[in-house]
Amino acid sequence: MNSLTKRLGAVMLAGSLLTGGAAVLSTAGGAAEVLAVEAAAQQGVTVIGKGELSVKPDIVYLSIGAESTAATAESAQKHNAEKMDKVLKELKNTWKLQDKDIQTERFHVQPNYTYTEKEGQQVKGYTARHSLQVTLRDLSKVGELLDGVSKAGANAIGDVRFSVENRDAFEAQVIEKAMANAEMKAQAIAKSAKRQLGVVTQVVEGQVQNYGFEYVQNEAKLSSSADFASTAVEPGEIKLNTQLQVQYELK
Numbered sequence: 001m002n003s004l005t006k007r008l009g010a011v012m013l014a015g016s017l018l019t020g021g022a023a024v025l026s027t028a029g030g031a032a033e034v035l036a037v038e039a040a041a042q043q044g045v046t047v048i049g050k051g052e053l054s055v056k057p058d059i060v061y062l063s064i065g066a067e068s069t070a071a072t073a074e075s076a077q078k079h080n081a082e083k084m085d086k087v088l089k090e091l092k093n094t095w096k097l098q099d100k101d102i103q104t105e106r107f108h109v110q111p112n113y114t115y116t117e118k119e120g121q122q123v124k125g126y127t128a129r130h131s132l133q134v135t136l137r138d139l140s141k142v143g144e145l146l147d148g149v150s151k152a153g154a155n156a157i158g159d160v161r162f163s164v165e166n167r168d169a170f171e172a173q174v175i176e177k178a179m180a181n182a183e184m185k186a187q188a189i190a191k192s193a194k195r196q197l198g199v200v201t202q203v204v205e206g207q208v209q210n211y212g213f214e215y216v217q218n219e220a221k222l223s224s225s226a227d228f229a230s231t232a233v234e235p236g237e238i239k240l241n242t243q244l245q246v247q248y249e250l251k
Contacts, residue, residue, distance in 0.1 A: 049182025063158030065131025083153035198249030
């Protein structure tokens with residue numbers, strides 16, 4: 001019985017040693033795989049690809065408004081409302097703009113202050129301001145529209161921002177340019193390192209930026225005098241650009 005027990009114990013011990021050895025080998029193999037992956041990741045190159053595209057704008061956003069100053073807030077608001085009523089009639093009746101293309105940007109009435117050593121800070125009248133964002137798709141009429149609304153009573157005209165209404169097709173072109181630029185840079189780096197460029201392993205996209213032509217109308221020229229000169233606004237071109245961070249494998 002003792003002899004049989006000893007033989008069974010020897011077999012079990014040998015099995016345990018074999019199993020433990022397999023576990024050690026398995027752990028070592030997993031670690032080796034991790035190290036291999038990390039080494040492969042280090043055998044790569046990361047570059048920044050830039051893409052830019054110049055396009056003609058097909059839409060313009062106009063900031064058009066009026067402001068009025070009076071002794072009381074109620075009076076300032078009333079006078080400004082009369083101006084804006086005429087401006088809206090000009091936009092809708094003369095220019096046939098739809099409600100969706102006319103949106104209030106801001107509206108506020110605020111006090112104006114004066115300060116003297118004797119009286120300190122005092123309220124001296126109120127100013128009411130109301131501005132609209134107006135969307136126009138006929139770019140040849142921008143100057144004419146600005147003339148029309150200023151004669152109707154608009155005396156607070158801000159920036160004129162040109163853009164493209166459907167950006168999707170242009171954004172795809174910009175991204176393609178950025179990828180081509182990234183590949184060109186990576187190829188140059190691989191050649192200098194006497195390596196071959198492998199597959200793309202990662203791409204991080206930046207936001208496509210829109211750099212448009214911005215025109216600010218001088219309010220001093222927005223008078224309604226008879227000799228008011230016609231306003232000329234040129235849309236020019238706008239630029240879309242983006243950046244891509246692209247990682248390549250090196251062979």
